[in-house]
Amino acid sequence: MPKQTFILNGKPVTVNVNDDVRVLWVLRDLLGVTGPKYGCGINVCKACTSHINGKAFNPCSVKVGDLKKKDRVTTIEGLPDTVGKKLHPMQQAWIDRDVPQCGYCQPGQIMAAVATVKKVRREGRQLRESDLDEIRNICRCGTYARIREAVEEGARNMR
Amino acid sequence: MSIAETATDAGNMHNPSSAAGSGGSGLGRRSFLGYVIGGTTLVAAAELAAPARSEAVIPSLPQVPELYDLEDLQTDAALPTSALISVTINSDGTASFAIPRAEVGQGITTSTAMILADELDLPVSKVKVTLAPARPELMFNQLTGGSNTTVSTYTPIRVAAAIARNALLDAAAIELGYAVARLRTYEGLVEAPDGTTIGYGELAQKAASPDTKQVEVALKEAKDRKVVGRPHNRDDALAAVTGQKDFSMDLDVKGALPTMVCRAPTLNGTPRRLKNRKKIKRMPGVKDVVKVDTGIAVRARTFGQCIDAIREMKVVWNKGSAEGESDQTILAGLRRAELPMVVPNVPILAEQIDADFAFAFRSSAALEPNCAIADVREDSAEIWAGLKVPILAQQNIAQAVGLRQDQVKVNVITSGGSFGHKLFSDAAIEAAKISQKMKKPVRLMWHRADEPRQGRLHPMCTSRVRATMLGNEVLSFEQRNTSVVTDFSHGLGEIITSTIDEAPTDVGKALGGLGFSETIFTLTQELPYNFGAVTQLLNETDDRFNTGSMRNIYSPDTAVASELVIDMMAKKMKMDPLEFRLKFIKDDRTRACLEKVAKEGNWGRRMPAHRAQGIAVHKEYKGATAVLVEIDTRPSTVNRKIRNAVTGPRVTKVVMAVDAGLVINPRGLEAQMQGGFMDGLALTLTSSCHLRNGKFLEASWDNYFYTRQWNVPRKIDVHIMDPGVDQPGGAGEAGVPASAAAVACAYARAVGKVPTAFPINHGEISFKPKTFVPPVPKSPTNGLKFTY
Ligand code: FES
Ligand code: FES
Numbered sequence: 014m015p016k017q018t019f020i021l022n023g024k025p026v027t028v029n030v031n032d033d034v035r036v037l038w039v040l041r042d043l044l045g046v047t048g049p050k051y052g053c054g055i056n057v058c059k060a061c062t063s064h065i066n067g068k069a070f071n072p073c074s075v076k077v078g079d080l081k082k083k084d085r086v087t088t089i090e091g092l093p094d095t096v097g098k099k100l101h102p103m104q105q106a107w108i109d110r111d112v113p114q115c116g117y118c119q120p121g122q123i124m125a126a127v128a129t130v131k132k133v134r135r136e137g138r139q140l141r142e143s144d145l146d147e148i149r150n151i152c153r154c155g156t157y158a159r160i161r162e163a164v165e166e167g168a169r170n171m172r
Numbered sequence: 173m174s175i176a177e178t179a180t181d182a183g184n185m186h187n188p189s190s191a192a193g194s195g196g197s198g199l200g201r202r203s204f205l206g207y208v209i210g211g212t213t214l215v216a217a218a219e220l221a222a223p224a225r226s227e228a229v230i231p232s233l234p235q236v237p238e239l240y241d242l243e244d245l246q247t248d249a250a251l252p253t254s255a256l257i258s259v260t261i262n263s264d265g266t267a268s269f270a271i272p273r274a275e276v277g278q279g280i281t282t283s284t285a286m287i288l289a290d291e292l293d294l295p296v297s298k299v300k301v302t303l304a305p306a307r308p309e310l311m312f313n314q315l316t317g318g319s320n321t322t323v324s325t326y327t328p329i330r331v332a333a334a335i336a337r338n339a340l341l342d343a344a345a346i347e348l349g350y351a352v353a354r355l356r357t358y359e360g361l362v363e364a365p366d367g368t369t370i371g372y373g374e375l376a377q378k379a380a381s382p383d384t385k386q387v388e389v390a391l392k393e394a395k396d397r398k399v400v401g402r403p404h405n406r407d408d409a410l411a412a413v414t415g416q417k418d419f420s421m422d423l424d425v426k427g428a429l430p431t432m433v434c435r436a437p438t439l440n441g442t443p444r445r446l447k448n449r450k451k452i453k454r455m456p457g458v459k460d461v462v463k464v465d466t467g468i469a470v471r472a473r474t475f476g477q478c479i480d481a482i483r484e485m486k487v488v489w490n491k492g493s494a495e496g497e498s499d500q501t502i503l504a505g506l507r508r509a510e511l512p513m514v515v516p517n518v519p520i521l522a523e524q525i526d527a528d529f530a531f532a533f534r535s536s537a538a539l540e541p542n543c544a545i546a547d548v549r550e551d552s553a554e555i556w557a558g559l560k561v562p563i564l565a566q567q568n569i570a571q572a573v574g575l576r577q578d579q580v581k582v583n584v585i586t587s588g589g590s591f592g593h594k595l596f597s598d599a600a601i602e603a604a605k606i607s608q609k610m611k612k613p614v615r616l617m618w619h620r621a622d623e624p625r626q627g628r629l630h631p632m633c634t635s636r637v638r639a640t641m642l643g644n645e646v647l648s649f650e651q652r653n654t655s656v657v658t659d660f661s662h663g664l665g666e667i668i669t670s671t672i673d674e675a676p677t678d679v680g681k682a683l684g685g686l687g688f689s690e691t692i693f694t695l696t697q698e699l700p701y702n703f704g705a706v707t708q709l710l711n712e713t714d715d716r717f718n719t720g721s722m723r724n725i726y727s728p729d730t731a732v733a734s735e736l737v738i739d740m741m742a743k744k745m746k747m748d749p750l751e752f753r754l755k756f757i758k759d760d761r762t763r764a765c766l767e768k769v770a771k772e773g774n775w776g777r778r779m780p781a782h783r784a785q786g787i788a789v790h791k792e793y794k795g796a797t798a799v800l801v802e803i804d805t806r807p808s809t810v811n812r813k814i815r816n817a818v819t820g821p822r823v824t825k826v827v828m829a830v831d832a833g834l835v836i837n838p839r840g841l842e843a844q845m846q847g848g849f850m851d852g853l854a855l856t857l858t859s860s861c862h863l864r865n866g867k868f869l870e871a872s873w874d875n876y877f878y879t880r881q882w883n884v885p886r887k888i889d890v891h892i893m894d895p896g897v898d899q900p901g902g903a904g905e906a907g908v909p910a911s912a913a914a915v916a917c918a919y920a921r922a923v924g925k926v927p928t929a930f931p932i933n934h935g936e937i938s939f940k941p942k943t944f945v946p947p948v949p950k951s952p953t954n955g956l957k958f959t960y
Contacts, residue, residue, distance in 0.1 A: 030474070031456050035951050038474035042430055047422035048415025050588070052539045053620040054479065054951050056958070057816075057874040060539060065959060074955030089415035104413040111405040111839055114279070114847060116412030117540045117588025123413060132960050146882045147814060151873050153539040153589050155850025157884040159843065 022091025032078025069128030106167035265373030291333035438492030540588025558587025565597035773827035786918025793902030848907020
């Protein structure tokens with residue numbers, strides 16, 4: 014079986030598994046990293062949202078064989094380390110605003126929020142309501158209103 | 173009866189008020205009975221029984237829920253139960269309590285910790301609330317539903333806590349050498365007048381009793397509460413935002429490999445045989461393949477490999493339960509079953525409104541799909557799943573795998589949402605059967621596509637209303653719902669049969685002879701208006717579908733229909749919708765909610781073309797809700813483009829007022845109302861399932877249009893009313909009906925036409941249905957193209 018190597022939450026990992034297995038299952042079923050959740054498997058619910066090289070991606074829709082050795086995959090578990098703190102400011106904002114209900118979508122929501130803020134910064138502009146409108150992550154508990162508040166608060170505290 | 177109200181003056185027992193230094197004689201306060209349980213550390217217990225109901229003033233023609241509603245019924249169901257719930261004080265100074273309910277996102281572990289903390293005088297952080305496993309001795313007292321958790325557990329929990337606190341005080345009195353009355357408790361400490369303190373942890377063993385004894389206790393008064401009623405963040409928020417909160421599929425159960433089921437193309441089709449078993453068995457990662465009654469199960473190293481295997485399976489299927497049927501044929505069946513109205517002739521000068529609405533099937537699936545871990549052995553079984561009725565699950569699983577109930581251990585795991593879906597134990601039973609056949613532990617998860625296609629749905633129904641008016645009075649209001657059968661086999665049915673005898677006589681009479689569904693309909697529906705002769709009835713037909721309740725049972729559809737008709741009546745009488753409602757509303761608590769949203773939401777402000785306000789109320793769950801919305805239906809808004817999104821009309825502003833009786837955690841209540849709004853919005857505008865030729869077309873979130881950020885109002889205010897009562901109401905479902913109705917009313921006013929079918933976009937299918945054979949879509953591989 015082929016060896017798959019990439020960097021996961023700051024550390025290189027190697028797994029023996031076929032190329033075509035999607036990254037979500039490598040993370041969850043083989044590596045026991047369960048922060049990214051399954052909600053659809055076809056890149057629509059966004060519950061599995063994680064980062065690759067600092068940008069948001071959905072591991073349910075990427076073959077592990079398409080990851081390169083140097084690719085840095087970050088899941089919710091590794092997010093705090095990216096800022097060298099116990100909690101990323103976005104996670105803190107989520108706690109301050111008491112966002113989670115069942116919590117199932119929230120790791121994905123937070124990873125999407127961080128990427129959205131970074132994206133608008135790259136574009137050299139402020140976060141707009143329309144950016145929040147386009148966050149695709151589903152929350153079946155309907156925490157959308159608090160998510161909007163928390164993204165804005167988290168953005169203010171992100172360097 | 174257990175936590176009996178006694179006539180005794182609590183003063184000759186411990187008087188917690190004076191011991192707490194908060195004054196008050198204790199005279200006339202009700203006292204309750206409970207127990208100190210024999211053991212090595214302090215355990216205090218109470219029976220999980222009903223607090224006394226407050227007597228309502230009964231109007232001339234009360235509907236059943238005014239006398240006795242579903243909340244009462246669920247609460248009374250506790251009475252014959254002799255089992256106890258207990259609070260343990262640990263030697264590290266913490267208190268632990270296992271609540272016999274399920275946490276599915278509604279925040280009950282947090283609110284329960286708050287209630288305990290208040291009564292114990294312990295910081296909330298030191299109260300550990302866990303979910304109790306199936307406890308058969310609790311009978312039907314272990315069902316999480318009907319927004320009933322706090323309604324039924326509030327008093328028993330406090331009794332147990334108060335007993336624990338008294339026992340700690342007794343022990344401290346000996347240690348500190350002062351009478352109990354001179355001690356005070358705070359933050360988990362007992363303090364003597366000289367300032368010496370001793371911690372609960374240190375007292376836990378000293379306060380333990382060698383044998384179980386019955387004691388009497390009075391509860392804290394409202395003015396002495398420090399925690400209940402103040403906003404509190406959730407106890408599991410940190411775990412949730414760091415990915416540490418474990419759901420069933422995150423548990424590490426040895427050998428429980430990923431397992432999925434290949435399901436039939438048509439609803440409830442069953443497998444005859446798998447034609448290419450050898451090939452499937454040889455696929456990468458595949459370990460086991462077995463046939464069960466619901467399909468062909470495959471167990472593999474990863475879920476991805478289960479999906480690949482399902483896509484390769486060649487299965488011969490038996491027919492489904494609704495072969496050839498479509499929305500139209502089912503609707504026609506409902507029409508045939510509709511009950512006649514009773515007011516056939518209108519008085520000569522009276523006016524009559526007849527209205528008729530249809531509501532499509534909707535999926536109650538949570539974001540976490542149906543799932544369960546099962547390890548079934550020869551003589552025992554263990555299950556891990558999010559279950560709201562674990563006792564029934566335990567019985568059903570035992571039966572399914574041929575074990576005795578006591579051989580099945582059922583662990584209740586926090587769920588990724590429920591909305592009624594997890595009242596049933598479909599996945600747990602299926603997992604048990606598969607594990608038994610494979611002789612291995614399995615981690616069963618439904619594919620998302622399985623949920624709308626084979627999972628439980630809110631039934632299709634119609635609601636007809638006939639109202640008659642004479643001058644400025646309403647003479648009658650009749651509502652007739654006709655619905656595809658709702659499955660109540662999750663235990664509420666049993667609660668009813670065992671409890672109905674205890675209902676007040678008139679209620680018993682009114683309910684006698686009705687089936688489960690009709691009974692629940694009658695227990696929950698209450699039109700809070702003085703409309704003369706009011707009748708609301710349900711009739712059911714067609715039991716071929718997998719159904720259940722969905723963050724309410726009948727209320728959202730009923731409310732949409734009745735509130736739309738109320739707007740029509742107001743129009744006929746040339747009255748403003750708010751003015752009309754205020755004229756006819758029955759009770760002060762509902763009226764107060766309505767007035768609140770009207771004021772805060774600036775009701776009646778001028779709205780430009782294609783935009784409008786809508787207002788609606790709902791009364792249930794020992795409380796009331798009012799919602800005001802503003803909607804924008806301009807073509808430029810309706811047709812706004814977002815990639816792969818159904819946009820449509822946009823609600824731009826929401827103002828909600830909720831009276832949920834005594835509020836334990838206002839922050840949690842606000843969250844439940846906001847979430848309830850998102851559900852109501854989806855029910856009215858976007859979310860439904862289409863039945864075509866025996867199959868439901870929807871297969872994922874890109875077909876089933878639950879509310880998304882692009883539909884979310886940018887402003888949503890929740891006002892929490894204080895009705896000054898000491899009885900908590902329900903919160904989980906309370907936000908939905910008035911929200912759905914207010915959006916419908918606003919939409920009708922904005923477009924100048926009352927819709928007759930919901931959700932309003934059900935008429936068009938705006939997606940290409942995914943494959944039925946294989947039953948699950950291929951996982952994409954182009955994810956790296958969409959990074960951002
Ligand atoms: S599971 Fe990856 S987007 Fe839904
Ligand atoms: S918090 Fe439950 S799905 Fe978002």
